[in-house]
Amino acid sequence: MDAFYASVEQASKPSLRGKAVIVGGLGPRGVVATASYEARRFGVHSAMPTAQARRLCPNGAYLIPRFTLYRQVSDVVMAMLRELSPLVEPLSLDEAFVDLEAGGVAFDSDSARATGERLRADIRAATGLSGSVGLAGSKMLAKVASEEAKPAGLLLIEPGTERELLAPMPVRTLPGVGPATGEHLRRAGITTVGELVEAGEDELVRMLGRAHGAGLYRMALGLDDRAVVAERDAKSVSVEDTFDVDLHDRVRIRGEVQRLADRCVARLRGSGHSGRTIVLKVRRYDFSTLTRSETLRGPTDDPAVVREAAARLLEAVDTTGGVRLLGVGVTGLADYTQEDLFAQSLAAGPEAPDAADGTGGAGGTGGAGGADPTGAAAGGAGPEAAAGATGAPEAPEPPGESQEAPERRWAAGSDVRHVLYGPGWVQGSGVGRVTVRFEQPGSEPGRVRTFRVDDPDLEPSDPLPLVGDPTG
DNA sequence: TCTGGGGTCCTTAGCCCT
DNA sequence: TCTGAGGGCTAAGGACCC
Numbered sequence: 001m002d003a004f005y006a007s008v009e010q011a012s013k014p015s016l017r018g019k020a021v022i023v024g025g026l027g028p029r030g031v032v033a034t035a036s037y038e039a040r041r042f043g044v045h046s047a048m049p050t051a052q053a054r055r056l057c058p059n060g061a062y063l064i065p066r067f068t069l070y071r072q073v074s075d076v077v078m079a080m081l082r083e084l085s086p087l088v089e090p091l092s093l094d095e096a097f098v099d100l101e102a103g104g105v106a107f108d109s110d111s112a113r114a115t116g117e118r119l120r121a122d123i124r125a126a127t128g129l130s131g132s133v134g135l136a137g138s139k140m141l142a143k144v145a146s147e148e149a150k151p152a153g154l155l156l157i158e159p160g161t162e163r164e165l166l167a168p169m170p171v172r173t174l175p176g177v178g179p180a181t182g183e184h185l186r187r188a189g190i191t192t193v194g195e196l197v198e199a200g201e202d203e204l205v206r207m208l209g210r211a212h213g214a215g216l217y218r219m220a221l222g223l224d225d226r227a228v229v230a231e232r233d234a235k236s237v238s239v240e241d242t243f244d245v246d247l248h249d250r251v252r253i254r255g256e257v258q259r260l261a262d263r264c265v266a267r268l269r270g271s272g273h274s275g276r277t278i279v280l281k282v283r284r285y286d287f288s289t290l291t292r293s294e295t296l297r298g299p300t301d302d303p304a305v306v307r308e309a310a311a312r313l314l315e316a317v318d319t320t321g322g323v324r325l326l327g328v329g330v331t332g333l334a335d336y337t338q339e340d341l342f343a344q345s346l347a348a349g350p351e352a353p354d355a356a357d358g359t360g361g362a363g364g365t366g367g368a369g370g371a372d373p374t375g376a377a378a379g380g381a382g383p384e385a386a387a388g389a390t391g392a393p394e395a396p397e398p399p400g401e402s403q404e405a406p407e408r409r410w411a412a413g414s415d416v417r418h419v420l421y422g423p424g425w426v427q428g429s430g431v432g433r434v435t436v437r438f439e440q441p442g443s444e445p446g447r448v449r450t451f452r453v454d455d456p457d458l459e460p461s462d463p464l465p466l467v468g469d470p471t472g
Numbered sequence: 473t474c475t476g477g478g479g480t481c482c483t484t485a486g487c488c489c490t
Numbered sequence: 491t492c493t494g495a496g497g498g499c500t501a502a503g504g505a506c507c508c
Contacts, residue, residue, distance in 0.1 A: 004508095024476080031476050033508090046508080049474045092508045176481095178506045211482055212505090235480070242476060277500085287475070293501060325476085 001077065001123075001131045002151040004094035006036035008070055009063055009413065011128045011466045013425055015437055015445035020060035024050050026412060027244050029324070033065055037151060061427075063413025069463040070094075073127055080122055084115065087228045095146075097139050099228040109135075109156055116154045128441070128466050136162075138224035143175055162222030167194030174219050181208065181216075196220040234271060238279070238329025239263045246285050246322030253319055253326065254311065260328040261310045265303040268330055274301035275330030280313035283325035292316055299334040306330065408453050410434040415464070419457040421449065423464060429453060441466045 001007065005023040010016045020039035024032040030050040042057035050062065074093040081088045081096055085103025090096040100106035105115050116133035123131045134145025136157040144166070149155040157165060166173070171193060172182050185191070188207060190199055197220045205213035218224065239260050247253050257280065268275060279293040292313040300306065310328050410416070410429040416436055417423050424438035427448060434453050439446025441464055451458050 027476095028473055029476075031474090033476080047475080049476095051473055052475090095508075176506065180505055209483065236478090238478065240477060289503085291502060295500065327477090329478090 001094035001129060003034050003036050003040075004129075005034040005065055005070060006039070007129050008066075008073055008466065009061075010036060012069070012441050012463065013437070014439050014441070014443055016061055017445075020044070020057050022050070022053055022057065022060045022062050023065050023413075024053075024062075026050060026062055026064055029242050029244060061413075064411045066413065066415070066463055067093075072463075073129070073466060076126055077123055077131070080119065080126065084119065087230050089228045089230060089232070097142060097228045100135075102228070106135075109158060113154065113156055116156070120152075120154065126467065138222075139226050139228065140175060140219050140224035141222060144169075144173060147173070163197075166220065166222055167192065167197070169193050171196060174216065176212070176216065176219070181212070184208065193220050234273070234333060236279075236329055236331040236333065237264060237268045237271060237273065237275065238281075238327055239267065240281060240325055240327025240329075242283070242325045243323070246324050247326075248319075248322050250319065253323055254314060256326050257310050257314050257328060258307050260326055261307040262303050264328045264330060265301060265306050268333075269301050273330075273333045273335065274299035275334065276300070276332035277330065278306055278309035278313065279327075279329040279331060280310050280317070281325070281327035281329065282314075282317050282319065282323055284319070285322035285324060287324070289325075290317065293331075295332065299332065410453065415461045417459050417461040418449075418451075423461065434458070440464050 006021045009021050009023060010019075018038065019036070020042060021036040022032055022039050022044055023034045024030055028051070032044060032046055032048045032050055032053050034046060035044040035053070039053075039057055039060050042060070044053045044057050044060070053060070054062070070093050077094075078088065078090060078096060081098050084105050085098050085100055087099035087102040088096055089098075100112055100115060106112035112135045116135055120131055120133055123129065130152040132146050132149040132152060133154040134142045134147070134149055134157075135155070136142040136145050137159055141157050141162060145155040145157050169192060171177050171185050171191060174193060174196075177185070184207065185196070188199070190196055196204065196216065201214060201217040204217050207213060208216065241256070241260065243256075247256065276299045277293055277295045279291055281289065281291050283289045294309050294313055296305070296309065306328070410426040412426055412428055414426050415423070416426055418436065418438070421436075421438045423440045424436040424446065427435045427437050429435065432453055433450050434455075435448055435450045436458070437446050437448045
């Protein structure tokens with residue numbers, strides 16, 4: 001899919017069509033997840049700090065990601081791919097390999113091309129979004145083809161033409177060549193795929209190591225016999241948070257690690273797994289990252305066990321100077337065991353038997369959100385409008401019943417519904433006000449109205465489907 | 473105001489065992 | 491009994507991808 005998150009936002013918010021849209025973290029340490037093609041013209045791209053994007057494109061619309069909606073759209077597209085073939089290998093929410101031969105829907109270039117065009121049309125009809133199709137005899141070449149086909153195109157690499165096609169391309173075109181390898185090769189005078197071939201396998205192995213060197217050499221020749229794998233088992237589960245401001249207080253750091261451990265276990269259990277190795281990740285004030293891990297005697301999905309292991313690992317880490325990120329992960333995954341099921345049945349009770357560490361709750365700080373009511377920033381490429389900034393992650397914070405109704409926060413881009421005006425989305429908020437644009441997928445660009453942040457007639461709501469469903 | 477979050481895979485090194 | 495090679499496991503870090 002082309003500029004997937006941004007395209008979904010444009011389809012969902014008619015006033016943003018044709019405008020620069022940037023989806024990503026809006027906090028002081030946020031980065032861009034996806035920029036619309038309009039925003040890319042200003043030099044904005046994925047992985048760029050949002051602060052830098054705002055400098056390059058001050059009038060863009062800056063929105064938090066709405067993964068729930070993206071997942072819904074993705075499910076629709078993936079279902080269409082599975083109609084073509086049983087062998088579909090999703091790479092992410094917006095990308096997948098499909099073995100068309102295994103599906104019997106393509107046996108030569110013409111039939112493959114026809115299938116690809118039909119798919120693009122079907123995706124547009126079902127979602128209103130544009131996708132690109134790369135057709136080739138291997139995964140690596142199909143990937144290269146789809147990148148070349150973007151946006152909204154289709155490219156087929158005819159068998160026998162691979163090497164000539166690849167030779168003039170920059171080495172970074174090949175999957176697996178990132179900034180580090182690219183720079184390494186550049187220093188050796190290798191900048192194109194053709195030069196990679198000339199260098200020869202031995203030289204690449206010497207430079208990059210066995211697996212990487214040999215693999216890259218084969219790719220440069222256009223050789224790739226990896227199969228399309230439909231079902232992939234997860235190998236690890238992890239959660240991490242970057243804090244708006246570096247953490248120094250050891251007690252707070254311990255509390256955050258406990259909280260992350262709980263979230264990690266919730267995800268672990270949600271996926272039906274237990275795991276044996278607990279990993280703690282710490283990114284320090286200077287961006288240096290270290291990991292510490294501990295392998296247990298057997299797999300667990302017990303939050304107390306993971307919390308304790310994470311706490312032990314933290315004890316071995318020097319955090320003086322400050323910590324900007326903490327993460328907790330579990331690897332060495334296994335399926336559920338009988339003990340796990342037994343443990344689960346106990347969970348209905350008051351609480352885990354062992355309350356060893358008194359740090360308990362999250363301390364009411366509300367996580368990575370921090371406090372940054374930096375309102376009013378960007379416009380929807382128009383004179384009005386603003387995309388307020390909150391560092392809050394997409395998932396709404398747990399309601400936190402113990403808290404006295406805190407001031408409601410409205411993240412830019414999130415869905416709302418007003419008693420009088422109906423569905424809309426938050427364009428910005430700050431100084432006690434929230435600005436909402438009332439429009440929905442398929443409507444004309446809507447009008448903007450401003451309310452008090454605690455207006456009782458305004459409620460958060462679920463996203464509306466992109467393509468109208470007459471049955472509701 | 474530089475630099476997210478959730479993953480995978482590879483490499484290196486140390487240790488233990490055969 | 492000592493030694494070396496090699497495999498498996500664990501830990502840590504790095505590169506890469508979307």
